[in-house]
Amino acid sequence: MNDTPKLTPAELAVSLFCQGLRLDSSCRTESDARPLSPRRAGLGSGIELVIPGAGKDIWINAPLTERFAANSPYLLQRIPDGYVVVQQGHEHSWPVLLPPTPHWYQARTTSGKPMSRIGILQGTCLGIYIGKRCAFWQMSPAMQCHFCATGINVGVHEEAEKTVAEVVETVRAARRESGITFVHFNSGYQEGNDIAQLLPFVEAVKNEVGALVGVQCIPPPDPEEYAPLLRLGVDHFSLCYELQDSEYFARYLPGKAKHIGQKRFLGALEFLCRRMPRATVSGEIIAGLEPTSKTLEAIDYITDQGAFPTVCIFRPLAGSVLQDKEPPGYAEIVAILRYMALTCMRKNILVGLAPNIEVSLVMTPDDARYLLPRDFVWYLHHSKLKLLKWLVRPYFSWKMRKRR
Ligand code: SF4
Structure with missing residues (x-):
């Protein structure tokens, strides 16, 4: 049963920063996303996502490989027409875009x-x-x-x-x-x-x-x-x-x-x-x-x-x-x-x-x-x-x- 209000795109970005993201086996990040290797500035090692929002899209490097991300309630899933972040334990989901590798x-x-x-x-x-x-x-x-x-x-x-x-x-x-x-x-x-x-x-x-x-x-x-x-x-x-x-x-x-x-x-x-x-x-x-x-x-x-x-x-x-x-x-x-x-x-x-x-x-x-x-x-x-x-x-x- 859906018992919590759905987060807005900006709120979801904060929640992902704090709780991380897990990848579902349906994801094809090698071909669909930018490379995931840990890079530069020592600040980000995750997956680049765009969360479409009314007024402004929010870009985020969502934590993926850190220990805490393994327990994240958020799961990235591939669906026929793109990707969604699903909040497990609730029924909420958000469409997201994966910027491709240039x-x-x-x-x-x-x-x-x-x-x-x-x-x-x-x-x-x-x-x-x-x-x-x-x-x-x-x-x-x-x-x-x-x-x-x-x-x-x-x-x-x-x-x-x-x-x-x-x-x-x-x-x-x-x-x-x-x-x-x-x-x-x-x-x-x-x-x-x-x-x-x-x-x-x-x-x-x-x-x-x-x-x-x-x-x-x-x-x-x-x-x-x-x-x-x-x-x-x-x-x-x-x-x-x-x-x-x-x-x-x-x-x-x-x-x-x-x-x-x-x-x-x-x-x-x-x-x-x-x-x-x-x-x-x-x-x-x-x-x-x-x-x-x-x-x-x-x-x-x-x-x-x-x-x-x-x-x-x-x-x-x-x-x-x-x-x-x-x-x-x-x-x-x-x-x-x-x-x-x-x-x-x-x-x-x-x-x-x-x-x-x-x-x-x-x-x-x-x-x-x-x-x-x-x-x-x-x-x-x-x-x-x-x-x-x-x-x-x-x-x-x-x-x-x-x-x-
Ligand atoms: S965050 Fe600190 S340790 Fe890391 S590159 Fe910058 S100055 Fe050096």
Whole structure:
């Protein structure tokens, strides 16, 4: 008997993040879905899904291989005309789409490397890791962030060293065949070379392909070192300081605490917010590892600077220090995400204006809005976003032009 109300697409996404997904034997993920191997950023190892929604589709990388997912009430089933997620114990089901593997994943760069080892699609964005394996993973004792599994992926599932030419070829293919508009560069900790290593890649993508470019790297001691990236016209900076509470920061991010310090992340965020347009800098935080009150404090702090929060729902990834920890509860995460969406609406932080940017590993305020009741204020904000999105199209076309 169906005794619980059916979750909306956004609520289902949160529930999948918190409880994971199981695959029914009817699924043909090898041919129907993007590859499932654990990749990049140490945040996602699952299956990419799109949950169609009224107003907005929600993209999600649903946990699949982690221990907790084995007990998930959600089952992915193949039916004659597609796929559904079925909630076992109830009668609810939701149609979902599996984004296919793009053709360019099979292609090779001129140097002979598979393009899928240079960059991968996360949602509709192209993610590229630059540099060697994060230095926190190579220290003795290891100092990696406790939620991260990047160190076991780079060099195994992904090329450890990439040339500018290989990246340009891959971005060009992804732009042409997958219609990507946004390239996200991430570099782990490169011991002070972080920005210098990123520069030639950002410059080449801007000059030779043309795309919106986002950067996530460890902040330099002097934020003025961002100047060359600002001159190149980076469109988005993400500061992954993860946890607001300094004790939790030190406990779960030992390398960042010892070698960088939380203050440097916050100083960089404030510096970049002064130099960049409103809502083009983000603070990436993890929900479910520190007390909820601290996550809400982080949301207040980030939005006070004119940045927007991106909330990673803690996922105990296989291979990470925290692989045996329980994922957070649904109610806690929904409360955090609603607070984030409301705070952004209240402070007029407009997220979702750029074309074709859907992320699958984190929840943005644009996704979290769909967890809120649709009242007058909601529709007002929604209409404003829609109108602005249309008005700023020429601006983004100009930003995505090939410069050379
Ligand atoms: S900085 Fe932390 S999260 Fe980023 S790659 Fe290194 S260990 Fe992983």
